[in-house]
Amino acid sequence: MSGTPTVGVVVEDDDDIRELIATTLTMKGLTVHTAATGREGLELIGATNPDLVTLDIGLPDLDGIEVCRQVRAVSDAYIVLISGRTDEVDRLMGLETGADDYLxxxxxxxxxxARVTAMFRRPRRPTAWTTRAAYPDAQTADGAAGDGVVVLGKLAxxxxxxxxxxxxxxxxxxxTEFELLAVMVGAPRRVWARDVLLRRVWGExxxxxxxxxxxxxxxxxRKLGGATGSASLIRTVRGVGYRMEEPSAVWAD
Structure with missing residues (x-):
């Protein structure tokens, strides 16, 4: 990580764990701010516009998942939920709320x-010159590789x-949802195996x-299907992975 200073916010009520995370992120080159409660964390996030946020789920005031929901509404920071709970429901709720990972x-x-390194390999706010490198398979509406708008039926x-x-x-x-969609629309007829998507979006x-x-x-x-009011734009290929649905199969003229 180089160039513009990278900012991290650690929201954790346990003093030892908070210090451990802060030290770990500092060693990765981040400028780290810490908070012991959800409300303090929200204030810090609003003030610092961080690139990365780590959130403990079991905070003493606001639940970490609720903090995640509020952060995601105003920030595109990477969010890592950290919890002592092993329940699958907590993991699912956290990811569905907009977290990028769960430890x-x-x-x-x-x-x-390792997780932070993999996340920061993806562009946070891509510019025109980074788009082609980030999504090398992307095709524009006229079929030529480029860094404009990719069109698939009524999806742009x-x-x-x-x-x-x-x-x-x-x-x-x-x-993360955008990263996945950008990869898949880049080669809409390809069946994307889950492990391939994992490497392409989250890193090796x-x-x-x-x-x-x-x-x-x-x-x-769900989001794309909600926008169409009907069928999903992403088809599950049983036992393999996913591919984009053919426009004619989703939208009838």
Whole structure:
């Protein structure tokens, strides 16, 4: 990480864990601010506009998932939920709320560093010159590779502004949802295996947690389907992964 200083906010009520996370992120080159409660964390996030937020779920005031929901409404920061709970429902709720990842205590500093490294390999606010490198398979409406708007039926994905519309209706996506969609519309006839999407979106260091892909694709499918008011734009290919639906199969003229 170089160039503009990278800012992190650590929201954790346990003093030792808060210090461990802050030290770990500082070693990665981040300027770190810390808070012990959800409300303090929200104030810090509003004041510092961080690139990364780590959130403990079991905060003493606001639940970490609620904090995540409020952060995601105003910030495109990477969000990592950290919890001592092992319940699957907490993990699912956190990811559905807009978190990018979920770590269970105890975790090693090296694991957190690997996750952060993988996240920051993806552009936070891409510019025109980074778009082609970020989405090398992307095709514009005329079929030529480029860094403009990718069109599939009534779906339009603007890779530069990171905006998405369906039938000219704006669709609000989280960063990870956009990354997934951008990859898949880049080669809409391709069947994308879950492990391939995991590597393309989360990076090579992310491990084998394909459940991350399933949850985020589910969120993406619901949002795009809600915009069309009918069928999903993403088809599940049983036993393999996902591909974009053919426009004619989704929208009847």
């Amino acid at each position: 269970t205590k105890p975790f090693s500093p090296r694991e957190l560093q 994905v603007d890779l530069e502004s990171r905006s998405v519309t369906v039938d000219e209706t704006d669709v609000e996506l989280t960063r 260091d992310w491990g084998t947690d394909e459940h991350l892909v399933e949850v985020h694709v589910g969120n993406l499918r």
